[in-house]
Amino acid sequence: MIINVKLVGLFQTGRFKQQDREYPIGIKVQDVIDDLQLPQQHFGIVLINGVHADINTLVTAGDHVVIMPVVDGG
Amino acid sequence: MKIETTDPAAEPSAIFYKRCSVDLRSGDMSFADVPCRNFEDVLGGFGRSFQDLAKRQVENAYCDENPLIVNTGLLTGSSVMTALRTYFSGYSPIKGSQAGLPAAMWSTGSGKFGAKFKWTGLDELVFENRSATPIYVLIKETAAGPQVELKPAEHLLGLSTHAKIMALQKEYADAHFAAIGQAGENWQNNYMGSVALSTENQLKSHEDKCRFAGRGGMGSLMGYKNILALVAQSSDKVSKISEAVKKVNINVIKGGGSARIQPLSRGGGGGTWAAYDVLQEFHAVPVNNFRPQGNDLPERLFRANVERDYHIKSEACFRCGITCHNNISEKNADGSRGEFLAKFDYEPLNLLSTNLGIHEAGQAARLIQLTDNYGMDAISLGVTIAYALSYNARHPHQRILNGATFGDYEKIRELVIQAGEGRLPEIGKGSMRLSASLGETAYAYHVKGLEIAAYQPETNPGYAWAIAGGHMSMGTYGLLTREGKSDLESWVKGITEDKLHIVGFDMIGLCKFFDIAKGIGTQMVVDCLKSECNLDVSIEEIRASVRRAFLRGLALELRQGYSKAEFCLPAEVSENPNPNIKLPNITSSEFIEKLEKRVWEIFEPELQGLLD
Ligand code: SF4
Numbered sequence: 001m002i003i004n005v006k007l008v009g010l011f012q013t014g015r016f017k018q019q020d021r022e023y024p025i026g027i028k029v030q031d032v033i034d035d036l037q038l039p040q041q042h043f044g045i046v047l048i049n050g051v052h053a054d055i056n057t058l059v060t061a062g063d064h065v066v067i068m069p070v071v072d073g074g
Numbered sequence: 075m076k077i078e079t080t081d082p083a084a085e086p087s088a089i090f091y092k093r094c095s096v097d098l099r100s101g102d103m104s105f106a107d108v109p110c111r112n113f114e115d116v117l118g119g120f121g122r123s124f125q126d127l128a129k130r131q132v133e134n135a136y137c138d139e140n141p142l143i144v145n146t147g148l149l150t151g152s153s154v155m156t157a158l159r160t161y162f163s164g165y166s167p168i169k170g171s172q173a174g175l176p177a178a179m180w181s182t183g184s185g186k187f188g189a190k191f192k193w194t195g196l197d198e199l200v201f202e203n204r205s206a207t208p209i210y211v212l213i214k215e216t217a218a219g220p221q222v223e224l225k226p227a228e229h230l231l232g233l234s235t236h237a238k239i240m241a242l243q244k245e246y247a248d249a250h251f252a253a254i255g256q257a258g259e260n261w262q263n264n265y266m267g268s269v270a271l272s273t274e275n276q277l278k279s280h281e282d283k284c285r286f287a288g289r290g291g292m293g294s295l296m297g298y299k300n301i302l303a304l305v306a307q308s309s310d311k312v313s314k315i316s317e318a319v320k321k322v323n324i325n326v327i328k329g330g331g332s333a334r335i336q337p338l339s340r341g342g343g344g345g346t347w348a349a350y351d352v353l354q355e356f357h358a359v360p361v362n363n364f365r366p367q368g369n370d371l372p373e374r375l376f377r378a379n380v381e382r383d384y385h386i387k388s389e390a391c392f393r394c395g396i397t398c399h400n401n402i403s404e405k406n407a408d409g410s411r412g413e414f415l416a417k418f419d420y421e422p423l424n425l426l427s428t429n430l431g432i433h434e435a436g437q438a439a440r441l442i443q444l445t446d447n448y449g450m451d452a453i454s455l456g457v458t459i460a461y462a463l464s465y466n467a468r469h470p471h472q473r474i475l476n477g478a479t480f481g482d483y484e485k486i487r488e489l490v491i492q493a494g495e496g497r498l499p500e501i502g503k504g505s506m507r508l509s510a511s512l513g514e515t516a517y518a519y520h521v522k523g524l525e526i527a528a529y530q531p532e533t534n535p536g537y538a539w540a541i542a543g544g545h546m547s548m549g550t551y552g553l554l555t556r557e558g559k560s561d562l563e564s565w566v567k568g569i570t571e572d573k574l575h576i577v578g579f580d581m582i583g584l585c586k587f588f589d590i591a592k593g594i595g596t597q598m599v600v601d602c603l604k605s606e607c608n609l610d611v612s613i614e615e616i617r618a619s620v621r622r623a624f625l626r627g628l629a630l631e632l633r634q635g636y637s638k639a640e641f642c643l644p645a646e647v648s649e650n651p652n653p654n655i656k657l658p659n660i661t662s663s664e665f666i667e668k669l670e671k672r673v674w675e676i677f678e679p680e681l682q683g684l685l686d
Pocket residue numbers: 156157158184185285389390391392394395396397398399585587588
């Protein structure tokens with residue numbers, strides 16, 4: 001299946017900003033993070049089709065997945 | 075501190091802090107080893123100073139009865155990572171209730187002044203009354219214990235924060251400094267004066283790389299007292315780091331707590347600046363006085379875009395491995411570093427650029443530099459100017475001040491300079507007073523008289539219960555954006571349980587980046603207290619103490635005349651919801667009404683007796 005992945009901030013470094021990517025059916029957000037080798041300690045927010053999700057949320061064909069680092073402090 | 079027990083929660087009075095009280099009018103001073111009243115006193119910072127402020131009835135920040143309390147936290151000056159904090163407390167000139175009474179306030183910063191102060195042997199310095207002439211205060215370590223001297227300071231008058239520090243450094247090569255700028259000197263017309271704290275980096279490079287205790291106008295209070303600077307002269311007390319603290323420090327750097335603050339070059343997140351990228355995803359980066367437009371304008375100040383034209387270096391305070399300062403300099407033609415400009419922390423950056431309609435990094439840096447040098451709180455200044463620009467945009471034929479509008483860098487710069495020099499009380503006295511005088515308060519972005527931080531209020535109803543500024547004293551700013559919580563239960567719990575614990579850092583002497591998500595009620599802090607002070611404390615005792623200190627702040631607000639109706643967000647947020655913000659709406663009147671009811675039901679019974 002194809003999902004559209006958008007990376008935010010430092011996750012873009014050495015990767016991409018937004019891309020259609022192919023994954024097997026039944027994957028979770030964590031599988032996308034692993035596939036892209038995103039540094040786990042920076043993982044903060046994931047949105048699927050604009051709604052907050054978590055690493056265990058199932059991703060389905062056509063989903064728009066935004067993965068962002070954590071935001072904190074001033 | 076003199077510690078004669080291992081159980082500070084059960085026997086606080088067996089722990090003594092060294093206080094010096096100075097009568098600035100007569101020059102008299104007295105030293106005392108004061109027994110702690112409770113665990114909050116032991117931890118220090120605002121946990122102690124607010125108890126002393128509560129004992130005084132103060133009706134005007136600029137009066138003899140209002141003290142300026144300078145203190146540290148229990149771990150300030152220890153070998154624990156980030157243990158450098160100094161706290162300035164008093165009744166605030168800028169934050170006040172509609173009843174006209176000033177609110178109790180504290181402000182804090184890092185740099186090395188706090189550690190040097192602690193190493194003189196003093197834990198607290200209380201200034202009473204005011205000096206008839208400008209002075210600076212020398213606090214020094216001697217064989218007979220700490221000594222305090224009041225010195226004439228006419229030669230420092232009119233100098234910027236940085237210039238004052240540079241002038242004093244010539245006289246006291248082994249000291250560190252806390253100084254106000256021209257804004258604090260002009261306290262009558264500027265209520266948002268900050269206190270600059272020197273860093274090792276600044277003293278070595280002679281570049282203006284201070285840290286700031288910015289919030290609440292503590293620099294203006296210092297100016298009112300005619301104190302232009304503090305000098306802490308002591309030898310460095312850097313002991314061998316224990317295994318326990320070493321483990322904690324490594325955990326702070328590597329364990330994830332501060333990972334996002336670390337430099338990109340070390341695999342970190344690049345500091346608080348990274349908030350731009352994330353919040354923009356929700357169109358929640360403040361633009362043009364907190365009205366995000368749903369466009370990509372904020373992206374111009376993304377780090378990746380600034381990096382092309384400017385030199386960025388991550389630097390740190392003394393011995394801190396977190397390295398949270400993102401220092402921006404000009405970039406020479408060959409790519410090397412040119413003139414140092416300013417630090418790009420998220421709050422000052424946003425509030426002195428995008429939120430004013432300015433999207434060019436060099437202009438943003440110059441405004442931050444000016445604000446720092448004049449010694450003003452970047453948050454209060456930026457938000458008040460944003461209000462004025464917004465007013466002018468709404469009244470094109472009746473503009474106020476110099477007629478500045480969003481994006482007009484030259485005119486905005488002029489406003490900063492005039493405010494810094496005390497020539498523009500309309501800006502210098504903050505957005506609450508300016509908006510009230512103009513009769514248009516709905517879009518003045520303050521809560522309880524203190525300007526909010528650079529997180530859209532639509533994302534943070536918790537601002538209403540922050541006791542000393544928007545994001546530093548109520549950690550709910552990420553509850554919606556980061557955690558996706560939009561239900562009432564999560565918000566009630568966030569405000570009344572978890573997120574208030576952020577204020578613990580403003581007691582113990584550590585930076586929030588030590589462990590911003592969990593606060594100080596952790597095994598890491600328990601281990602540090604055991605190792606550094608031989609104190610046996612439980613996580614529960616720490617959490618109970620932080621909660622009491624927070625609630626005491628709330629009780630003190632009510633005592634200073636705040637009605638519950640003043641615990642509210644700017645009216646525009648619910649009256650004219652911004653459709654561009656891509657997050658669930660949690661600031662409708664109905665939601666806020668329910669939230670207020672639930673939060674007060676929990677807090678109110680606990681407030682009884684806290685000020686006795
Ligand atoms: S976290 Fe930042 S401000 Fe705090 S001590 Fe470390 S470098 Fe300084």
